Amino acid sequence: MYPAYMEExxxxxxxxxxxxxxxxxxxxxxxxxxxLLPKYHPDYVAGTMxxxxxxxxxxxxxxxxxxxxxxxxxxxxxxxxxxxxIDYDVDVLVIGxxxxxxxxxxLARENGANVLLITKLRLGDANTVGAQAGTQAADRPSxxxxxxxxxxxxxxxxxxxxxxxxxxxxxxxxxxxxxxTLGVNWDKRPDGTMHELSGGGASRLRLHSARDYTGLExxxxxxxxxxxxxxxxxxxxxxxxxxxxDKGQIAGAILVNLETNELSLVRAKSVIMATGGIGRLHIQxxxxxNHYGATADGLVLAYRVGAKLIFMDTMQYxxxxxxxxxxxxxxxxxxxxxxxxxxxxxxxxxxxxxxLEPRDVVAAAIxxxxxxxxxxxxxxxGQVGLWLDSPMIDVIRGEGTITRELPAMxxxxxxxxxxxxxxxxxxxxxxxxxxxxxxxxxDGATTVPGLFAAGxxxxxxxxxNRLIGNSTLDLFVFGRRTGRAAAQYxxxxxxxxxxxxxxxxxxxxxxxxxxxxxxPISPLLLPDYARRMPDYLPEYSRQVxxxxxxxxx
Amino acid sequence: xxxxxxxxxxxxxxxxxxxxxxxxxxxxxxxCGYRMIRGCGCRAxxxxxxxxxxxxxxxxxxxxxxxxxxxxxxxxxxVQVPFFPAAKALYNLEEIASxxxxxxxxxxxxxxxxxxxxxxxxxxxxLEVMWFISDALRGDxxxxxxxxxxxxxxxxxxxxxxxxIVPYNIAILCRRLYGRxxxxxxxxxxxxxxxxxxxxxxxxxxELKKMEESKLRRLYAEREIEPxx
Ligand SMILES: Cc1cc2nc3c(=O)[nH]c(=O)nc-3n(C[C@H](O)[C@H](O)[C@H](O)COP(=O)(O)OP(=O)(O)OC[C@H]3O[C@@H](n4cnc5c(N)ncnc54)[C@H](O)[C@@H]3O)c2cc1C
Ligand code: FES
Numbered sequence: 001m002y003p004a005y006m007e008e009x010x011x012x013x014x015x016x017x018x019x020x021x022x023x024x025x026x027x028x029x030x031x032x033x034x035x036l037l038p039k040y041h042p043d044y045v046a047g048t049m050x051x052x053x054x055x056x057x058x059x060x061x062x063x064x065x066x067x068x069x070x071x072x073x074x075x076x077x078x079x080x081x082x083x084x085x086i087d088y089d090v091d092v093l094v095i096g097x098x099x100x101x102x103x104x105x106x107l108a109r110e111n112g113a114n115v116l117l118i119t120k121l122r123l124g125d126a127n128t129v130g131a132q133a134g135t136q137a138a139d140r141p142s143x144x145x146x147x148x149x150x151x152x153x154x155x156x157x158x159x160x161x162x163x164x165x166x167x168x169x170x171x172x173x174x175x176x177x178x179x180x181t182l183g184v185n186w187d188k189r190p191d192g193t194m195h196e197l198s199g200g201g202a203s204r205l206r207l208h209s210a211r212d213y214t215g216l217e218x219x220x221x222x223x224x225x226x227x228x229x230x231x232x233x234x235x236x237x238x239x240x241x242x243x244x245x246d247k248g249q250i251a252g253a254i255l256v257n258l259e260t261n262e263l264s265l266v267r268a269k270s271v272i273m274a275t276g277g278i279g280r281l282h283i284q285x286x287x288x289x290n291h292y293g294a295t296a297d298g299l300v301l302a303y304r305v306g307a308k309l310i311f312m313d314t315m316q317y318x319x320x321x322x323x324x325x326x327x328x329x330x331x332x333x334x335x336x337x338x339x340x341x342x343x344x345x346x347x348x349x350x351x352x353x354x355x356l357e358p359r360d361v362v363a364a365a366i367x368x369x370x371x372x373x374x375x376x377x378x379x380x381x382g383q384v385g386l387w388l389d390s391p392m393i394d395v396i397r398g399e400g401t402i403t404r405e406l407p408a409m410x411x412x413x414x415x416x417x418x419x420x421x422x423x424x425x426x427x428x429x430x431x432x433x434x435x436x437x438x439x440x441x442x443d444g445a446t447t448v449p450g451l452f453a454a455g456x457x458x459x460x461x462x463x464x465n466r467l468i469g470n471s472t473l474d475l476f477v478f479g480r481r482t483g484r485a486a487a488q489y490x491x492x493x494x495x496x497x498x499x500x501x502x503x504x505x506x507x508x509x510x511x512x513x514x515x516x517x518x519x520p521i522s523p524l525l526l527p528d529y530a531r532r533m534p535d536y537l538p539e540y541s542r543q544v545x546x547x548x549x550x551x552x553x
Numbered sequence: 554x555x556x557x558x559x560x561x562x563x564x565x566x567x568x569x570x571x572x573x574x575x576x577x578x579x580x581x582x583x584x585c586g587y588r589m590i591r592g593c594g595c596r597a598x599x600x601x602x603x604x605x606x607x608x609x610x611x612x613x614x615x616x617x618x619x620x621x622x623x624x625x626x627x628x629x630x631x632v633q634v635p636f637f638p639a640a641k642a643l644y645n646l647e648e649i650a651s652x653x654x655x656x657x658x659x660x661x662x663x664x665x666x667x668x669x670x671x672x673x674x675x676x677x678x679x680l681e682v683m684w685f686i687s688d689a690l691r692g693d694x695x696x697x698x699x700x701x702x703x704x705x706x707x708x709x710x711x712x713x714x715x716x717x718i719v720p721y722n723i724a725i726l727c728r729r730l731y732g733r734x735x736x737x738x739x740x741x742x743x744x745x746x747x748x749x750x751x752x753x754x755x756x757x758x759x760e761l762k763k764m765e766e767s768k769l770r771r772l773y774a775e776r777e778i779e780p781x782x
Binding site: 122124126130141142144145146151153154166169174176177182184185186190191192193194198203210213216217220221227228230259289326327328331332356396407408412415416529530 | 575576577580583584585586587588589590591593594595596597598599600602622623624636641643644645646678679698702703705706725728729730731732733736737738739740741742743744745746749754757758761762763766769770772773774776777778779781782
């Protein structure tokens with residue numbers, strides 16, 4: 001239920017609907033776009049990024065929150081770890097139980113490797129389950145991998161690594177097919193034609209979905225398959241450090257049992273990092289769409305063994321996070337809402353941006369509309385937002401479309417007595433995705449021998465901005481590629497004796513630079529939202545009720 | 554501006570706490586000092602990690618929900634339900650039949666359902682669980698797919714079934730059978746895969762990969778855009 005003063009603005013939104021039905025807001029030209037981002041996109045806010053002081057990306061810029069963790073202290077004392085006591089001995093170790101890790105472990109096993117998957121929470125507690133809108137693949141006759149390539153590289157502002165984009169778009173149709181063979185249900189017409197939708201920055205209808213539960217459908221099928229194939233996996237056992245051998249190759253990992261704090265050692269001939277994103281670092285105090293364990297762990301650990309990162313100075317703020325009600329602040333309002341026809345409008349019901357521009361452009365336009373033009377709507381807790389006019393969907397596509405295509409959104413808002421088939425949703429940008437990550441080649445190999453990376457923790461595929469539906473695609477394309485490549489690597493690997501010398505060296509460097517003490521311990525593993533200090537109380541309740549999130553401990 | 558929050562009384566596993574009005578159950582637990590390890594995943598109503606049972610001080614009837622999506626109410630008694638393993642048949646999807654008999658042979662306990670409807674009453678997604686169990690029993694796989702599609706596999710239905718049936722595992726079997734065998738095949742997808750394998754797009758993509766940025770920009774700006782609807 002919206003408070004009365006917000007209802008007043010909603011009446012204005014309703015009043016402009018008929019006019020907007022006929023109006024197409026023009027796409028921005030290159031000249032209009034170029035100044036918009038530096039002025040309004042959060043990536044450009046002065047003082048929010050800094051240069052890294054050590055490691056393979058020394059001198060590169062990254063958000064302060066990420067920099068702190070990348071330069072962090074190890075959670076272990078290498079001198080106290082007995083590297084002769086091996087708890088698990090495998091060919092391929094997969095780290096992370098999201099879509100990328102699940103695909104990788106299935107393919108590594110298919111390619112003959114003895115595998116183990118470890119993950120921080122439950123198998124499938126990951127950003128993958130949250131994906132609502134869908135997965136891109138150019139499989140319609142009027143579309144082609146060529147056009148998909150062009151859309152992807154344009155959306156990434158021409159910074160994407162060409163070979164990775166090529167792999168992405170060429171593997172896409174077979175990924176859709178692979179998932180279907182595993183039993184994923186794609187939205188289809190009775191004649192078998194895929195029901196495909198458009199998306200921000202896409203020039204063709206290319207988005208494959210499963211209602212608005214696409215990632216859930218993909219993830220629950222992969223999880224079920226991992227169980228059917230009796231693949232070993234450990235839950236609540238995050239990695240806290242990578243182990244090398246004396247020839248400089250990856251040789252395994254140290255895990256911690258999150259509940260008992262017991263450590264265990266895995267020896268592996270190759271390791272696939274599939275730890276996902278960074279949303280729970282709440283960069284610039286933004287709320288996030290990400291799952292509880294999205295804390296950049298994989299980046300931190302890969303960096304510590306010398307893996308090069310790429311595009312770490314660009315984060316994706318999803319244009320439409322929920323701004324009301326507070327209980328779901330920052331949670332995702334899927335782009336599929338705009339794809340289906342909902343427009344973004346201000347307090348007076350006027351459009352201010354073509355709703356299907358690339359994400360960074362839409363996010364910047366929303367921020368401009370609120371902060372510079374003061375055309376937003378302020379909620380009772382001081383959060384500002386703009387209307388996403390969902391009822392337009394049924395007006396355009398016919399009664400019942402919203403209920404059929406967006407059951408998750410209808411349900412989520414319905415819980416708070418907001419009927420999105422009748423009333424618009426209040427939205428504001430939210431921290432969503434890490435565009436960059438660990439640098440890989442087309443096999444998912446990083447710059448460190450034996451270390452592979454797949455999914456959101458890897459970078460280069462999307463350049464400086466990812467398009468809708470290209471991430472779930474990325475995680476299957478590179479999950480599968482790394483699975484194969486890491487199994488092959490393991491066959492040929494010549495392992496040597498284990499060492500944690502890299503950790504000692506890292507700590508020595510931090511000490512010599514005099515920054516060891518001021519840096520946190522990393523990886524973070526989980527954000528700390530628990531209120532324990534009495535004097536934290538008013539501050540906490542204010543933040544939860546306004547920003548919806550708390551500072552990290 | 555921020556209003557001063559009113560406080561409400563809640564009880565976590567019997568212990569009394571006061572929390573500001575308007576928090577979800579998950580936020581309320583954190584507010585009371587719990588640092589979640591189990592019982593917290595997506596924080597957005599999609600993963601089913603946070604299944605929760607509650608009742609009220611003066612109303613002992615149990616209620617069920619997702620802790621990350623449910624707002625606390627005065628005098629709530631809260632319990633978190635850790636995710637427990639439930640009967641799951643192991644099968645090779647490539648070797649099984651897409652029939653009702655197959656479903657029944659993997660989950661014979663289906664016939665034990667006596668229609669108490671507890672499963673439906675517990676479902677935080679408001680799915681018609683008992684009805685899709687009866688669809689499964691009749692071998693109507695398609696209807697199981699339709700009715701169970703929004704299942705987040707939180708496990709509450711299985712926790713409450715007096716007959717030891719695990720509706721969410723039966724539902725995923727049906728959905729996988731449907732996706733694999735019963736959904737109409739997509740000819741255009743198969744054709745495109747064949748074209749890619751035959752190298753049809755290799756030359757033009759190779760050209761894009763090598764193209765100067767200015768030319769690429771022009772091509773991008775001038776590309777034809779299919780209407781969204
Ligand atoms: C709400 C939401 C909606 C989205 N919608 C779409 C969409 O419609 N289309 C699209 O293409 N993309 C979408 N995305 C993006 C996409 O879903 C993600 O980028 C993608 O799923 C990431 O997959 P992943 O396997 O790389 O990471 P995740 O799925 O996040 O999995 C990472 C796994 O690693 C585990 N992990 C983390 N740290 C450790 C550690 N130290 N040790 C062990 N395990 C660890 C995590 O617990 C998790 O299980 C969406 C993202 C979100 C959050
Ligand atoms: S935490 Fe995922 S459904 Fe609540």
